[in-house]
Structure formats: structure tokens, C-alpha cells
Amino acid sequence: MDYELTELQQEVAATAERIAQQKIKPVRARYDENEEFPWEIVNEVKKAGLMGVYVPEALGGAGAGNLGQVLASEQFSRACGGIALAVSASCLCGTPILLFGTPKQREKFLTPLATGEKLGAFTITEPSAGSDATATKTTAKLEGDHYVLNGIKNFCSGGEVADVYVVFASTSLKRGARGLTAFIVEKGTPGFTFGKKEHKMGIRASPTYELVFQNCKVPKENLLYKEGYGLFVAQGTFDLSRPGVAAQGLGIAQGALDETMAYIRVRKQFGQAISSFQAIQHMLADCGTAIEASRALLYATAKAMDNSVGPAVEAALKKGTIVFDEMTALDVKRWTKESGMCKVYCSDTAMKVTIDCVQMCGGIGYMRDFPVEKFMRDAKITQIYEGTNQIQRNEIAMMMIKEAASKAKEAVAA
Ligand SMILES: Cc1cc2nc3c(=O)[nH]c(=O)nc-3n(C[C@H](O)[C@H](O)[C@H](O)COP(=O)(O)OP(=O)(O)OC[C@H]3O[C@@H](n4cnc5c(N)ncnc54)[C@H](O)[C@@H]3O)c2cc1C
Numbered sequence: 291m292d293y294e295l296t297e298l299q300q301e302v303a304a305t306a307e308r309i310a311q312q313k314i315k316p317v318r319a320r321y322d323e324n325e326e327f328p329w330e331i332v333n334e335v336k337k338a339g340l341m342g343v344y345v346p347e348a349l350g351g352a353g354a355g356n357l358g359q360v361l362a363s364e365q366f367s368r369a370c371g372g373i374a375l376a377v378s379a380s381c382l383c384g385t386p387i388l389l390f391g392t393p394k395q396r397e398k399f400l401t402p403l404a405t406g407e408k409l410g411a412f413t414i415t416e417p418s419a420g421s422d423a424t425a426t427k428t429t430a431k432l433e434g435d436h437y438v439l440n441g442i443k444n445f446c447s448g449g450e451v452a453d454v455y456v457v458f459a460s461t462s463l464k465r466g467a468r469g470l471t472a473f474i475v476e477k478g479t480p481g482f483t484f485g486k487k488e489h490k491m492g493i494r495a496s497p498t499y500e501l502v503f504q505n506c507k508v509p510k511e512n513l514l515y516k517e518g519y520g521l522f523v524a525q526g527t528f529d530l531s532r533p534g535v536a537a538q539g540l541g542i543a544q545g546a547l548d549e550t551m552a553y554i555r556v557r558k559q560f561g562q563a564i565s566s567f568q569a570i571q572h573m574l575a576d577c578g579t580a581i582e583a584s585r586a587l588l589y590a591t592a593k594a595m596d597n598s599v600g601p602a603v604e605a606a607l608k609k610g611t612i613v614f615d616e617m618t619a620l621d622v623k624r625w626t627k628e629s630g631m632c633k634v635y636c637s638d639t640a641m642k643v644t645i646d647c648v649q650m651c652g653g654i655g656y657m658r659d660f661p662v663e664k665f666m667r668d669a670k671i672t673q674i675y676e677g678t679n680q681i682q683r684n685e686i687a688m689m690m691i692k693e694a695a696s697k698a699k700e701a702v703a704a
Pocket residue numbers: 412413414415419420421422444445446447448490498671674675676677678679680681684
């Protein structure tokens with residue numbers, strides 16, 4: 291299918307594919323087995339200038355927008371979902387800084403993330419605040435020119451290896467959702483340490499850590515946007531970042547199908563290739579169709595997002611303002627529904643396709659020394675993080691109902 295990608299987008303996809311096939315594929319099993327962080331791959335991606343594909347060139351990135359980021363993540367995930375996350379966890383830190391950071395914060399924190407000089411992470415989840423971020427217990431108290439953070443965050447991707455963290459804490463527990471506030475915290479800040487490292491089913495090349503804040507003094511200038519606007523920061527970030535999870539799911543599905551196709555064409559039973567059995571062909575057709583439908587939805591959404599958010603980014607860079615404020619001034623559409631749809635559809639595709647791929651390969655598909663079972667383990671997380679698929683469906687339905695209500699109101703007014 292021709293998705294009418296620009297020259298830059300084609301170049302990003304081709305470079306990412308080359309790194310994925312030549313560098314990631316040969317080492318993915320080792321990183322999965324050892325649960326090690328893939329520094330050698332991160333350095334390759336950095337050398338190729340793909341650590342900040344979505345970041346404007348003026349801030350050190352490739353300037354290829356959200357669609358560029360999606361294309362790169364898809365290709366990395368086609369080889370390994372875990373290594374892809376090790377690379378892209380930084381985006382989840384960079385995106386809120388791009389959207390809500392001041393020009394000074396963009397320059398200080400986003401540019402080193404975009405060039406790969408530094409790695410980033412994003413931490414909103416807590417032991418008792420998962421789907422419900424408003425239950426956040428970590429507190430941030432303003433004392434002179436510092437905020438003092440206390441609390442525990444968990445399940446942080448890129449934890450320990452990252453240098454820069456976007457951390458959510460409550461500046462007013464009694465205000466609930468309206469007390470949530472985002473901060474930029476640097477590794478090495480006194481009072482900020484790492485707790486338990488998680489051992490996971492999949493994406494094992496990406497470290498997942500508990501973070502501990504004990505009287506951690508964060509300079510006031512590291513407040514991201516405004517006190518009490520944490521939910522805006524989180525939601526605005528997820529609107530743009532969920533297509534990244536969708537791309538991870540899409541790449542995982544495609545990677546599993548690539549491996550499966552190569553196998554079923556040569557594996558013979560009853561004197562013929564198993565790809566000649568209609569039962570296998572129907573599964574193959576369903577997998578291929580779901581993948582292409584996922585890709586079409588994802589690319590179309592990312593492209594539309596770039597067209598609507600791009601002018602606000604340009605304006606903010608030109609005027610030295612905050613991107614989110616320019617988005618508000620330009621009345622840029624909220625992408626919550628569409629980005630949620632991409633995440634749900636592509637991640638459900640990833641799960642279904644990888645399960646079917648194991649089935650098509652039979653017993654060998656279940657074995658650790660054959661690459662297909664890893665795709666199935668890696669696929670599962672795409673239905674869980676950045677908001678579970680149940681939460682996505684809640685949000686999609688809510689937006690649909692709101693849209694219908696406003697159309698009905700307009701019709702009555704006309
Ligand atoms: C490997 C991994 C990496 C992660 N990386 C990060 C990270 O980098 N940064 C970060 O901040 N977080 C991260 N997370 C956390 C992740 O985003 C949360 O696990 C996820 O949002 C779900 O929260 P929870 O685990 O507390 O599940 P819960 O909220 O306890 O949900 C449990 C179940 O209940 C369902 N449920 C909950 N509420 C509702 C509802 N209202 N309607 C319908 N169903 C509901 C959920 O869908 C789910 O099936 C990571 C998690 C994992 C496993």
C-alpha cells in the first residue's frame with residue numbers, strides 16, 4: 291500500500307529498518323534472556339539521528355513528526371518490542387517537555403533527549419494509582435525555591451538508565467485530580483533513588499523500575515507547566531504518544547508474521563508445505579488483513595495529528611512560547627479518541643496475530659530458540675501500558691457520546 295510518505299519519512303523508515311534487521315535481530319534473544327539494557331543499539335540509533343525523530347530540527351531532532359516516530363518504532367519493534375521500548379521510552383519524557391515546557395526547559399532537557407546525549411523516562415504510576423492517576427499519593431511541597439518530593443512511583447520504563455524523568459506528584463492531596471502536577475527531575479538529585487527492578491513476561495530489554503523520592507529537592511524552575519495541571523500534561527502527552535504504543539504493536543505483529551511466513555513455506559507435513567493447508571491460509575489472511583488495517587488507521591491518524599499540532603509547535607518555537615498554549619490559541623483538536631483507537635486496534639492486532647503465529651508454527655512456535663514466542667510475550671504489554679485497553683475503550687466511547695451530543699445540539703440550533 292502506498293501511504294504517500296514524504297522523502298524524510300521514507301528515509302527514517304529505511305534507516306530504522308536497516309538497524310532493526312542488521313543490528314537488533316541478531317542480538318534480540320540475548321537481551322531478552324539476560325534482561326540487559328541494549329546500549330549498543332541505543333548508540334546505533336543515536337548515531338543514525340533517530341533518538342528524537344518527532345522533535346523539531348531546531349531542537350536537535352529529525353523533524354519527522356509523529357508519523358516519523360511511528361515509522362521508526364514500527365521497524366524497531368518488527369525486530370524486537372523490548373529493544374524498541376528501550377529506545378522510545380525517552381519519547382514519553384520528551385513529549386510532555388515539547389508540549390508543556392518553557393523555551394528554557396526545551397533547550398535544557400529536550401535537546402539532549404533528541405540527540406540521544408541523555409535518556410528520559412516518564413513516571414505517573416504508583417502502587418495504588420494505576421488506571422486512576424488521580425489517586426496519586428506522592429507529594430510535592432513548595433519550600434522556598436524548591437519543591438520537596440516524597441513518595442514511591444512504580445513500573446517506570448527506562449528507570450535507572452534514564453537521566454531525565456517527568457514525574458507526577460500532588461501539590462494538594464485535598465484537591466484530588468486538580469492537585470496533580472508534573473515536574474522534571476534529574477537522576478542524581480539528592481533524595482531520588484531506585485527501588486525494585488521488575489522481572490517481566492516480555493519487553494525484557496527495557497528495564498522497569500520502582501522510583502523512590504525521599505525529601506527530594508527539585509528546583510522550582512523544573513515545574514512542568516503549572517501547579518495542578520498534571521492531568522492536562524499527562525493526557526496531552528498520551529494523545530500524542532499512544533500512536534507510539536500502537537506502532538510497537540503493529541511492528542510486533544508484522545515481525546511475528548514475517549518469521550511465520552518464512553517457516554510455513556518450508557515446513558512440510560503430509561508431503562506438502564503447511565502454507566498450502568486452507569486452515570493455515572485463512573489464519574494468514576486474517577493476520578495480514580488486521581495488520582494492514584492497523585497500519586492504515588495508525589498512519590492516517592499520525593499524519594492528521596502532525597498537520598494539526600505542527601503549526602502550534604512552529605508558532606511556539608518562533609515566538610518563544612509554550613506549545614500547549616499555542617495549541618489552545620489555535621483551537622487544535624484533542625486527539626484522545628483517535629490515538630486511543632490506534633492503541634486499542636493495533637495492540638489487539640498484535641496479541642491476536644502473535645497468538646495465531648505461534649499456532650501456525652505448531653510446537654516449534656512455542657520454543658524459546660525459535661523467534662515467534664517472544665513476539666507473543668512482547669505483544670501483551672501493548673494492551674496494558676499507557677492506559678489499558680479497557681480504559682481506552684472507556685475514553686473512546688465517552689468522546690463518541692460527547693460528539694454525538696454536540697452534533698444533536700447543533701442540529702436543534704439550526
Ligand atoms: C512493563 C510495564 C511498563 C510500564 N511502564 C510505565 C512507565 O514507563 N511509566 C508509567 O507511569 N507507568 C508505566 N506502566 C504502568 C502502566 O501504565 C499501568 O500498569 C497501567 O496503566 C494499568 O494500571 P495498573 O497496572 O495499576 O492496573 P489497574 O488500574 O489496577 O487495572 C487492573 C484491571 O482493571 C481494569 N480497570 C481499571 N479501571 C477500570 C475502569 N474504570 N473500567 C474498566 N476497567 C478498569 C484495567 O483495565 C485492568 O484490566 C508500566 C507497566 C508495565 C507492566
